[in-house]
Amino acid sequence: GAGVSQTPSNKVTEKGKYVELRCDPISGHTALYWYRQSLGQGPEFLIYFQGTGAADDSGLPNDRFFAVRPEGSVSTLKIQRTERGDSAVYLCASSLDGQLNQPQHFGDGTRLSIL
Amino acid sequence: DAKTTQPPSMDCAEGRAANLPCNHSTISGNEYVYWYRQIHSQGPQYIIHGLKNNETNEMASLIITEDRKSSTLILPHATLRDTAVYYCIVSQGKLTFGQGTILTVHP
Numbered sequence: 001g002a003g004v005s006q007t008p009s010n011k012v013t014e015k016g017k018y019v020e021l022r023c024d025p026i027s028g029h030t031a032l033y034w035y036r037q038s039l040g041q042g043p044e045f046l047i048y049f050q051g052t053g054a055a056d057d058s059g060l061p062n063d064r065f066f067a068v069r070p071e072g073s074v075s076t077l078k079i080q081r082t083e084r085g086d087s088a089v090y091l092c093a094s095s096l097d098g099q100l101n102q103p104q105h106f107g108d109g110t111r112l113s114i115l
Numbered sequence: 116d117a118k119t120t121q122p123p124s125m126d127c128a129e130g131r132a133a134n135l136p137c138n139h140s141t142i143s144g145n146e147y148v149y150w151y152r153q154i155h156s157q158g159p160q161y162i163i164h165g166l167k168n169n170e171t172n173e174m175a176s177l178i179i180t181e182d183r184k185s186s187t188l189i190l191p192h193a194t195l196r197d198t199a200v201y202y203c204i205v206s207q208g209k210l211t212f213g214q215g216t217i218l219t220v221h222p
Contacts, residue, residue: 004158033209033210035210041214042202042212042213042214042215043159043210043212044212045209045210045211048208048209056208056209059209091158091159093158093159093210098208100145100146100147100206100207100208101147101164101166103149103161103164104161104210105161106151106158106159106160106161107158108156108157108158109158
């Protein structure tokens with residue numbers, strides 16, 4: 001079946017611009033996660049949605065980062081006033097119901113480059 | 116979440132079993148052990164997970180010690196396509212990735 005889909009696969013923009021990154025989770029998965037991976041590092045947690053609500057946003061680095069999931073399916077990660085340090089691969093994952101014994105399945109990410 | 120310790124790199128000959136160790140001495144009772152791998156330019160791929168018992172699936176086997184303080188991921192017949200970074204994660208929900216083990220499978 002279809003896995004987690006992320007668009008665009010690559011995004012290049014100038015410093016100060018606004019960007020939106022989209023995640024389509026596996027159909028029927030109620031839990032959705034965003035991670036960020038810098039070069040040479042493991043992914044770092046950003047935010048977790050259960051249904052439409054953000055159950056844990058403790059990983060968002062500052063108030064320039066915001067994410068929504070209005071209908072409990074597709075999610076959008078939004079970054080305002082981008083900075084060069086925001087350059088990274090942004091990964092999305094989903095799991096069936098967020099229970100501890102349910103694995104998260106990842107998309108291939110959006111590679112964001114801020115010039 | 117409990118921290119994990121993995122060797123930074125390992126080598127394995129093609130066709131041989133690859134045994135990847137992980138220490139998680141501070142694991143708590145309800146934390147699962149998860150293994151993921153990541154090939155360059157792709158997202159992490161789920162391999163296997165377990166709580167207390169050993170587990171096996173079509174990709175690998177997971178051996179968890181009785182005290183749960185360490186585990187071993189076993190790829191029974193490694194192929195060149197198994198070359199990747201392997202992450203051992205102890206989690207209560209959100210995943211905390213360390214540096215992982217770079218496994219290189221050579222002909």
